[in-house]
Amino acid sequence: MALIAVFLISLSSLAFEVLLTRVFAINQWNHLSFMVIGIALLGFAAGGTWLSLLDAKGGRWEQRLSAEPSMAVIVVLYVFSTIFAFLSLNALPLDYFRLPLEPIQGIYLLLAFVILTLPFFFAGMWLAVAFAAFPAKTGSVYFASMAGSACGAALPALLLPLWEEGRLIVITALVPLVVIPPAIYRKPAAASEPAIVSRSHHRFIAAASVLILIAGGLLLRPGSRHWLSVEPSPYKSLSQALRLPDTHVTRTHQDIAARIDEIASPYIRFAPGLSLKYRGALPEQRAVFRDGDSRLVLYEDLNTETADFARYTLSYAGYHLVPAPAEVLIVQGDGGVAVACALASGAGSITLVEKNPVVAARLAAQYPLSVYAGNFREYLQRFDRQFDVIHVENWGTSLAGSAALDQHYDFTRDSFARYLAHLKTGGVLILSRNLQLPPSDSLRMWATAYQALADLGVDRPGAHLLMLRNWDTYTLIVFRSSPPAGSADISEFIEERNFDLVYSEPVQRHQVNRYAVYDQPFYHIEIMRLYQAFQTEQTDLLLKDYPLDIAVQSDNRPFPSRFIKWHRLPQLYQSTGSRLYYLLMSGEVVVAVVLAEAIAVSMLLLGLPALVIRKKYRPLTAGRFFYFLSVGAGFMFIELFFIKQFVLVFGHPTVSFTVAAAGMLIFSAIGGLLSQRLPAPALPASIVLLVVFLALTMVFCHGLLIRITDGSMMWKVAASLALLAPSAVMAGIPFAAGMRTLLQQPVNRTQAWTANGCASILASIVSVQVALTLGISFIMLAAIGFYIIALVCSYGNRGGLLLRLSR
Structure with missing residues (x-):
């Protein structure tokens, strides 16, 4: 029964963790979703710390807590706290962006963190109890925990299309209650069965379980939807649009990738880059939102005539240079004006590539065009076609800085090379984006295009680039070969529409x-500086001196909306009028704040037992402490490496998280089961083999993933799991084998659990900054480094250096 409880609580807690990432993505922003991993691991580590404190009050606590009636109490507390945590989060008037202005928001934020930690605290407590109480079955406990977690990671992907996030949280929270009846009514194996509750209290446990079931049933009624509904942040574009009169949501679809909302309104007027000299009317429009933001507009009855307004937009400049293109490819993100531009140009064939299958189906229903559901690399690899125009439309989120942590492969150096390789002679690449001050995104896109052209062997890359702007948007046009014959007319196009030339x-x-008119031609000045730096081969010096990080992004570092330089942060703070509010909008600053808090909390969790218990405290030796610390950090770095790498294949971080987490958990569970038969002397050899697998994965992973991007979803999942399987199986051995062979006392196992959890917390946060600053491959390098430390510590257990130092 204990292993069943381990399996079900692991399943439920992982499902809650995945669903919380969806909740944060909708009612806050994607860059806050990573904190869910830290919250979960914090709760797990706190459970281990609590058991370490409990050890001071007497021995055999692991036997009392592992008794089935005690297990039933922990399960009831877990289920109640999970439902309570979600309802509290939904009810709290937490407004993250008012934090610098209203001190009460700090209290709300603290409450949210503490309440969300509770379910994981009880889940972590039971898992630590199981490891401490059943040392001979450590591998089986590890297998049950990881297998349950793998099922929990996959469950939301299967059920979200049927039930929305809130309802699914309640349903999965109730699942562990199935162990209650046998736990409290089954006849004990011995008359003196130890427990923290007597059998006379069993009716209270049963009554609590029934009350929770009734409450869950009431919450799941259709009439209780307002309790469970997840609403987007008021700062997101969907919330702002719904404030308009006669505006309403016409359809909603949710899945693991995103929640898609479509609205109808007579007041939608979307045409970014539209000239103020345009006097006509815009077509009627509907809008589609992903997670409450990233607006995609659908024009009603759009054809060559009704799309005439598009001729007055910045994006149309590329079509002006290639009149009546025969083949047009649109890489669709947010926006929607690209379709209007292509139709207005009289294009012969128009193909849209949209990575979200639900949005792709909606586009196909709206326009009589060819629509491909998948990412653009997958399309270009599967269909080797050449185009006159490739139009990449992605304007960005509605709040500056909120996409700093988002992985986008549309704008990397590798992607630009693919765009240019699929252009016909005389073809053009069009990119349309929002302007930013100080100049940043426009400089990065220009530099990326310049570098991609140079990589192709173009003698004068600068002659193949053109950039225009109006007051808030810009368009970059890249010529595959020499500029088309009609390019001399671009000055007439600009003057007729009152657009500004930035670079030619x-x-x-x-x-x-x-x-x-700006006070100075800021964008022109900085791009000319960049051009001169390329000409004189002093690009590195300019990038170093510029106050923002505008370096060209690669597939290894695909964060095109990340611009902060930490050593220039005071200068950036002053340039924004000394507004702390502005800096807090950046996801990267949030990472730093959360990391500082995580370090403080981890030190508290690790040091609290020693401070409180003092004389009776039996700490781990230094060698064993650093062993479990390193194993926890190494495992989390491996998981985060695969999560970020798989975004290239699946196109969305939540899908990548689901596949990578489920794969890591199920295969590491197999490793934990195999560790049952591993003799203690073989532990170092298993870590050496793991390090070899990790090194090979780091070298070959990206190249292998590129080869599978054009396959079916089943093929992608299968190939991705096969890629991580060897490393995951071997990564499951060090923790389970270490708990069995290196530790003898139950209290030491809880301390090892806490050390492992705290290391995982810090690694989950540090990995984000490592990827942003150095690149995704360095996450795996960090994993290798920590497992080498664990290897040294495992030798130390047999009389090596670390053991002697610990004495």
């Missing part, structure tokens, strides 16, 4: 900043 070759200072 040649360009004079008096030709820029003429219509949407």
Whole structure:
């Protein structure tokens, strides 16, 4: 029964963790979702700390807590706290962006963290009890925990299309209650069975379980939807649109990738980059939102005539240079004006690539065009076609800085090379984005295009680039070969629509900043500096001196909306008018704040037993402490490496998280089961083999993943799992084998559990910053480093250096 409880609590807690990432993505922002991993691991580690404190009050606590009636109490507390935590989070008036202005928001934030930690605290407590109480079955406990967690990671992907996030949280929270009847009514194996509750209290446990079931049933009624509904942040574009009169949601679809909402409103007016000289009317529009933001507009009855307004947009400049293109490819993100531009140009064939299958189906129903559901690399690899125009439309989120942690492969150096490789002679690549001050995104896109052209062997890359802007958007046009014959007419196009030239070759200072006038032609000045740096091979010096990180992004570092340089943060703070509010909008700053808090909490969890118990405290030796610390950090770095790498294949971080987490958990469970037969002397050899697998994975992973991007979803999942399987199986051995062979006392097993959990907390946060600053491959390098430390510590257990130092 104990192993069944381990399995079900692991399943339920992992499902809750995955669903919380969806909740944060909707009612806050994607860059806050990573904190859910830290919250979960914090709760697990706190459970181990509590048991270490409990050890001071007497021995055999692991036997009392592992008795079935005691297990029933822990299960009831877990189920209640899970439902309570979600309802509390939904009810708290937490407004993250008012934190610098309203001190009460700090209390709300603290409450949210503490309440969300409770379910994982009880889950971690039971898992630590199981490891401590059944040392001979450590591998079986590890297998049950990891197998349950794997099922919990996969469950939301299967059930979210049927039930929304809140309802599914309640349903999965109730699952562990199935162990209650046998736990409290089954006849004990011995008359003197130890427990923290007597059998006279069993009716109270049963009554609590029934009350929770009734409450869960009431919450799941259709009339209770307002208790469970997850609403988007008021700062997101969906919330703002719904404030307009006669605006309502017409359809909603949720799955593991995103929640898709479509609205109808007579007040939607979307045409980014539209010239103020346009006097006509815009077509009627509907809008589709992903997780409450990233608006995609659908134009009603769109054809060559009704799309005439698109001729007055910045994006149309590329079509002006390639009249009546025969083949157009649109890489669709948010926006929607690209379709109008292509239709207005009289294009012969238009293909849309949209990675979300639900949105792709909606586009196919709206427009009589060819729509491909998948990412653009998958399409280009599967269909080797050449195009006259490739139009990449992705304007970005509605709040600056909120996409700093988002992985996007649309704008890496590798992607630009693919775009250019699939252009016909005379073809153009069009990118349309929002302007930012200080200049950042526009400089990065220009530099990426320049570098991609240079990689192709173009002699004068600058002559193949053109950038225009209006007051809040810009368009970058890249020529595959020499500029088309009609490019001389671009000056007429600009003047007729009052657009501003930012860069062309040649360009004079008096030709820029003429219509949407800034105090200085900031964008032109900085791009010319960048151009001169490329010409004089001093690009590295310019990138180092510029106050923001505008370096070209690669597949190994695909974060095009990340610009912060930490050593220039005071200068950035001053340039924003000394507004702390602005800096808190950046996901990267949030990472630093959470890391500082996690370090403080981890030190408290690790040091609290020693401070409170003092004389009776029996700490781990230094060698064993660092062993479990290193194993926890190493395992989490491996998991985060695969999560981030798989985004390239699956196109969405939540899908990547589900596949990687489920794979890591199920295969490491197999490793834990195999560790049951592993003799203690073989532990170092297993870690050496793991390090070898990790090194090979780091070298070959990206190249292998590129080869599977054009397969079916089943093929992608199977191939991805096969890629991580060897490392995951071997990664499951060190913890389970270490708990069995290195530790003898139950209290030491709880301390090892806490050390493992605290290391996992810090690794989950540090890995984000490592990927942003150095690249995804360095996450795996960190994993290798920590497992080498664990290897040294495992030798130390047999009389080596660390054991002698610990004495």
